[in-house]
Amino acid sequence: MQRRNFLKGAAALLGTVPIQSALSAQPAPASQENATPDTSAHMLSSSRGLAPIIATPDRIIEMNVCTRPFRLQGPRIQDERIGRKNVVHNYGHGGSGWSLSWGTGRMAVQLAAAHGRRELAVIGCGAIGLTTALVAQEAGYRVTIYAKERPPYVSSHRATGSFTPDSRIVSAQHAPAFASQWEQMARYSFRRFQSYLGVDSHPIEWRDMYSLSDRPPGSPRTPEHHHRPPRTTTVPSAQ
Ligand SMILES: Cc1cc2nc3c(=O)[nH]c(=O)nc-3n(C[C@H](O)[C@H](O)[C@H](O)COP(=O)(O)OP(=O)(O)OC[C@H]3O[C@@H](n4cnc5c(N)ncnc54)[C@H](O)[C@@H]3O)c2cc1C
Structure with a gap:
């Protein structure tokens, strides 16, 4: 996983305890569906050989702000x-x-x-x-x-x-x-x-991507997930 992606994930985690990873499109095993969020995230991490994410505000090393200018009617x-x-x-x-x-x-x-x-x-x-x-x-x-x-x-x-x-x-x-x-x-x-796949220095490559989600893995999106109010987080200001 790219460090920058990890940091994004870490920022999204702040102030929330029950986070589950949407690591797979596969339906969750029955035992996992009933597990507490913390437990199922841990199970997913272990079953896929992923280290559990340790995300705390004091681990943020840098924050960058950029804009993505776009027009309502498209470029x-x-x-x-x-x-x-x-x-x-x-x-x-x-x-x-x-x-x-x-x-x-x-x-x-x-x-x-x-x-x-x-x-x-x-x-x-x-x-x-x-x-x-x-x-x-x-x-x-x-x-x-x-x-x-x-x-x-x-x-x-x-x-x-x-x-x-x-x-x-x-x-x-x-x-x-x-x-x-x-x-x-x-x-x-x-x-x-x-056409750049496999070229020396790997300008392009396939990568596994992971998203953080409150939904159990494999569960369908509900209207509630579509319209969830933005989560407010508090991060320490840079010293
Ligand atoms: C945090 C972040 C993550 C993103 N992630 C993705 C992603 O994963 N996938 C994706 O597809 N897109 C992503 N984007 C969007 C993507 O980066 C932008 O759409 C893209 O970089 C725009 O490219 P650009 O060449 O138009 O702009 P820029 O990279 O901003 O280049 C603009 C160029 O124009 C020059 N310029 C500006 N004004 C003048 C001037 N007056 N005279 C002469 N030259 C000038 C600048 O110096 C520069 O050379 C992301 C954007 C951000 C901010």
């Missing part, structure tokens, strides 16, 4: 004439920027292709800028990147980097209109990411 991927330049906007990917990067880059490059130029300036070199630049290069463009900051000083560098293409990407109201574009982006990105 802006749009061609616009500004002065003498053709500008293709490609921003607002919320919590899905890494996941959709290749696909959204490809869409932006397709829009740029309508202008028949072979030089392209990409502004920004986070996940979106870099993948867009690569897709453009592959399509035969001469690409120059202009950026205020380079990695590691970009938001993308702070992200989890999981494939989460539907995280904070569009409002429910606008989702139907965005669905087809989203699917194209997600499918293309997924294919590209898969």
Whole structure:
């Protein structure tokens, strides 16, 4: 498990005693269903060879705050004439920027292709800028990147980097209109990411992910779980 993920989990644990891990989609054994939450979490940990999580506020070593800017109607991927330049906007990917990067880059490059130029300036070199630049290069463009900051000083560098293409990407109201574009982006990105599996230095890999949940493992979501009020937690301020 990534340390950063563990810390997220630890933060979610604060102030709550009966936490169970949603470690498996398998139905829980009968004995486990009746176990107290603490006991079943421990049983799951032991049966899967996972060390029980010891989460207490004094174990938090760092807290980072980032934003995931997104637009209600979905990311802006749009061609616009500004002065003498053709500008293709490609921003607002919320919590899905890494996941959709290749696909959204490809869409932006397709829009740029309508202008028949072979030089392209990409502004920004986070996940979106870099993948867009690569897709453009592959399509035969001469690409120059202009950026205020380079990695590691970009938001993308702070992200989890999981494939989460539907995280904070569009409002429910606008989702139907965005669905087809989203699917194209997600499918293309997924294919590209898969092509990096097994490459030296492992830029992409399959990982087991674990979530903390109050529901017993395998139990269906209830309306109560969907609309649970946010849990308030108290964490010590950094000294
Ligand atoms: C904590 C966290 C976890 C996340 N986890 C995931 C995840 O697991 N999976 C996922 O898919 N997404 C995740 N995201 C979302 C994802 O990280 C973003 O959607 C993505 O990083 C956006 O990439 P970007 O290239 O648009 O932005 P950035 O990485 O912010 O890059 C912007 C670039 O533009 C440059 N720039 C800005 N202003 C100017 C200017 N005026 N002139 C020139 N250059 C400029 C910057 O210097 C930088 O180079 C997460 C986000 C956060 C905050």
